[in-house]
Amino acid sequence: MIARADTVLELGRERIASPRAAAVFGIFLGIFAFWLALPPVATRSIVVPVLVGAVAIAIGLWVVRRGDLRPGWGAVAAGIVGVLGGAFATRAATTHLDEVITWSALVAATLRYATPLTFAAIGGMFSERSGVVNIGLEGMMLMGAFFGAWGADVTNSWIGGLLIGMGFGAALAFVHALFSIHLRADQIVSGTAVNFLALGITGYFFIDIYGTNGTPDNLAGIPDVHLNFLGRIPPNGLGTFLDDSFGQLNLMVWLSLAVLVVSYLVMFKTPLGLRIRSVGEHPRAADTVGVSVYGIRYACVTASGALAAMGGAFLSIGFVHSFSENMTAGRGFIALAALIFGRWRPFGAFGAALLFGFASAVAPRLENVESWANYGTLFQALPYVLTLIAVAGVIGRSIPPAAVGRPYAKQ
Amino acid sequence: MTTHKNPLNTYKEIFNGTGLNWLFPWVHGADRAEAALNLQQTLIYATALVLTGLAVAFAFRCGLFNIGGQGQYIVGSVVAAQMGIWFASMSPVPHVLFAVVAASLAGAAWGGIAGLLRASVGAHEVITTIMLNWIAIWIGLYLIQGPLQDPRAKLVQVSITKDVSPGSKLHVFWGSAVLQGLHIGFFVALAALVVYWLVLSRTTLGYEVRAVGFNAEAARYGGISVARNYFTAMAISGLFAGLAGAIDVLGWEFKLDQTAITTTSQIAFLGIAVALLGRNTSVGVFLSAILFAALITGTSTRNLDPSVFRPELAGNLTRIIQGLVVLFVGADLLIIYVWQLRRKLKLGRPKGLPQEVPQP
Numbered sequence: 001m002i003a004r005a006d007t008v009l010e011l012g013r014e015r016i017a018s019p020r021a022a023a024v025f026g027i028f029l030g031i032f033a034f035w036l037a038l039p040p041v042a043t044r045s046i047v048v049p050v051l052v053g054a055v056a057i058a059i060g061l062w063v064v065r066r067g068d069l070r071p072g073w074g075a076v077a078a079g080i081v082g083v084l085g086g087a088f089a090t091r092a093a094t095t096h097l098d099e100v101i102t103w104s105a106l107v108a109a110t111l112r113y114a115t116p117l118t119f120a121a122i123g124g125m126f127s128e129r130s131g132v133v134n135i136g137l138e139g140m141m142l143m144g145a146f147f148g149a150w151g152a153d154v155t156n157s158w159i160g161g162l163l164i165g166m167g168f169g170a171a172l173a174f175v176h177a178l179f180s181i182h183l184r185a186d187q188i189v190s191g192t193a194v195n196f197l198a199l200g201i202t203g204y205f206f207i208d209i210y211g212t213n214g215t216p217d218n219l220a221g222i223p224d225v226h227l228n229f230l231g232r233i234p235p236n237g238l239g240t241f242l243d244d245s246f247g248q249l250n251l252m253v254w255l256s257l258a259v260l261v262v263s264y265l266v267m268f269k270t271p272l273g274l275r276i277r278s279v280g281e282h283p284r285a286a287d288t289v290g291v292s293v294y295g296i297r298y299a300c301v302t303a304s305g306a307l308a309a310m311g312g313a314f315l316s317i318g319f320v321h322s323f324s325e326n327m328t329a330g331r332g333f334i335a336l337a338a339l340i341f342g343r344w345r346p347f348g349a350f351g352a353a354l355l356f357g358f359a360s361a362v363a364p365r366l367e368n369v370e371s372w373a374n375y376g377t378l379f380q381a382l383p384y385v386l387t388l389i390a391v392a393g394v395i396g397r398s399i400p401p402a403a404v405g406r407p408y409a410k411q
Numbered sequence: 412m413t414t415h416k417n418p419l420n421t422y423k424e425i426f427n428g429t430g431l432n433w434l435f436p437w438v439h440g441a442d443r444a445e446a447a448l449n450l451q452q453t454l455i456y457a458t459a460l461v462l463t464g465l466a467v468a469f470a471f472r473c474g475l476f477n478i479g480g481q482g483q484y485i486v487g488s489v490v491a492a493q494m495g496i497w498f499a500s501m502s503p504v505p506h507v508l509f510a511v512v513a514a515s516l517a518g519a520a521w522g523g524i525a526g527l528l529r530a531s532v533g534a535h536e537v538i539t540t541i542m543l544n545w546i547a548i549w550i551g552l553y554l555i556q557g558p559l560q561d562p563r564a565k566l567v568q569v570s571i572t573k574d575v576s577p578g579s580k581l582h583v584f585w586g587s588a589v590l591q592g593l594h595i596g597f598f599v600a601l602a603a604l605v606v607y608w609l610v611l612s613r614t615t616l617g618y619e620v621r622a623v624g625f626n627a628e629a630a631r632y633g634g635i636s637v638a639r640n641y642f643t644a645m646a647i648s649g650l651f652a653g654l655a656g657a658i659d660v661l662g663w664e665f666k667l668d669q670t671a672i673t674t675t676s677q678i679a680f681l682g683i684a685v686a687l688l689g690r691n692t693s694v695g696v697f698l699s700a701i702l703f704a705a706l707i708t709g710t711s712t713r714n715l716d717p718s719v720f721r722p723e724l725a726g727n728l729t730r731i732i733q734g735l736v737v738l739f740v741g742a743d744l745l746i747i748y749v750w751q752l753r754r755k756l757k758l759g760r761p762k763g764l765p766q767e768v769p770q771p
Binding site: 133135175179183184185186188189190192193194195196197198199200201203204207208212330333334336337340374375377378380381384385387388391392400 | 476478528532534535537538539541542543545546549550552553556557683684687721723724726727728729730731732733734735736737738741742
């Protein structure tokens with residue numbers, strides 16, 4: 001009886017002030033506390049961020065007491081970050097802060113670092129939503145990176161490079177699909193194998209074709225998109241900020257945003273998406289109503305390879321304009337983490353990719369400041385710690401598609 | 412092959428590069444001395460591969476996929492290096508033991524985190540160990556650039572630690588101590604193989620681990636704590652990987668630099684291939700470790716004459732071979748099943764296949 005009375009009371013309170021909304025406000029307040037201590041505001045008084053952060057923590061604790069644990073603790077965490085970060089920033093030299101925090105440059109760099117992760121994470125989403133674990137994303141990216149560069153060299157156009165890279169990424173993904181769907185190998189073992197294969201294949205052909213000189217300097221690159229009108233948007237400061245942030249981004253950055261929206265629509269608003277999700281959640285049921293489980297899975301895994309390869313091709317012919325052995329350097333695994341952090345949803349994965357991208361963007365800037373150089377390296381570990389915490393269920397349990405990792409046998 | 416060279420000659424050169432020709436009694440003189448050097452190299456690699464292979468194999472026996480050997484290896488090597496630098500006044504034998512044990516325990520703790528998360532909240536160990544790998548890499552890089560950096564290297568901005576004290580280095584019993592001769596870590600690896608077999612097949616712990624690996628639900632029904640075994644298995648796996656890191660640092664690296672953290676530690680990934688090819692048995696892990704170690708040294712830039720076959724190409728071919736091995740070994744059960752299915756189909760009675768992959 002008491003429990004029921006509580007529930008009713010809880011429902012009554014819900015109408016007055018939703019704890020969830022309060023928690024979101026608290027989270028923003030925590031971030032705001034940190035922001036106040038950073039340029040351009042850069043308050044020099046330690047009281048301001050501590051006070052604002054404390055309010056955020058108080059709101060969080062209030063929400064926790066109301067029983068909404070997850071957003072409540074989120075607000076508390078944001079408040080703690082605000083207090084600690086703000087306290088640290090107010091004690092740091094302003095010149096150092098200015099050197100690290102240039103918001104427009106940070107936004108642009110974050111997007112640039114997030115792009116390969118976004119492509120690969122969305123590719124991974126298609127694969128895993130259809131029920132096939134894909135830790136071969138790393139290898140598929142690497143195929144895209146090398147064969148993208150090779151294709152751009154051979155066809156002398158970036159479109160050719162991109163398509164060829166995607167083709168080889170898809171081919172590698174098809175091998176993974178064949179072994180994990182038809183041959184019913186352990187999907188993680190098969191994915192690991194695919195990574196080894198990609199490392200060997202790209203390394204072999206790279207040395208064989210280009211030798212120790214590396215890819216040619218005049219490699220056809222994916223163009224940047226110049227949005228000059230952004231600079232003319234009034235007021236002046238906003239226009240400059242927009243121009244510096246979004247005015248000079250690579251085409252692939254915009255393409256990744258388009259892929260993001262399209263994949264969301266496909267996955268959650270079309271019959272095809274419903275079929276993909278049903279195959280990943282309950283293949284037997286999907287099979288019973290006439291959905292081709294194998295067909296959907298093959299298509300999804302192959303598509304994931306092509307998408308991951310787009311991310312790889314961006315690295316080689318959109319970002320650094322050359323290829324080097326093992327140049328993806330674990331980004332495929334990070335994309336996988338972003339996917340899980342984002343709970344197998346496109347925008348969630350994109351948000352996580354932005355977080356990882358932000359860490360990659362800030363770290364080299366921290367290293368520019370001599371006395372902070374070491375912390376730049378340590379800072380790079382932060383997204384992984386966050387992902388670990390997220391996976392451990394503190395931020396909220398990531399629940400994978402029910403049938404992920406399980407081979408399906410037709411009956 | 413794109414190089415139009417005699418393939419047999421190439422194989423012979425690669426084989427000689429591994430130093431395995433030392434085993435032939437008819438190899439004499441300078442050839443024999445060189446073969447001995449190469450064989451020492453091969454066995455040094457094999458030592459690390461045996462241990463990282465066991466790190467993967469032990470978890471496999473419990474139904475877990477320990478992809479985090481790299482992180483556990485790094486943690487082990489960092490701890491071993493630091494313990495080797497500190498306590499320089501200790502006498503050699505206790506110092507080595509102390510450093511090795513501390514490093515193994517650190518590796519066990521690192522692996523144990525993944526095991527604990529799997530056991531308590533069900534976080535998949537593949538994801539957590541990948542994250543733990545990266546955390547170990549970045550923290551390792553931070554340590555060698557900062558707190559653990561050699562003060563002399565700081566002046567020239569090189570990320571490198573001091574050398575471990577001479578007393579903490581492993582004794583070299585074959586070859587020159589200066590030229591990376593074979594150290595006693597090799598016997599540690601052999602002992603680890605025996606321990607692995609003993610623990611798995613002759614103890615209650617091993618029985619429980621294998622029971623959970625075969626069928627976690629049945630084990631639970633039989634009164635075995637699945638959660639505790641997940642933790643134990645990951646911790647023991649981490650112990651092996653941490654031991655590998657310690658033995659590499661104290662056996663031939665003697666200090667840590669950027670390559671040691673980012674590249675040398677990838678030998679732990681190769682441990683996956685070793686464990687799979689070795690079918691998670693002691694003898695299998697030993698043989699496949701020797702095979703992969705031989706492939707590495709045989710195709711290394713130092714041992715393979717570029718006029719015979721370009722070593723960079725051969726090195727990458729090795730990786731392709733590793734990939735194919737993992738791919739087909741991972742699917743071998745299935746090939747057998749597919750073959751049986753064919754036969755069944757011929758008998759005219761199609762039947763659903765049993766689920767051969769353990770349900771997570």
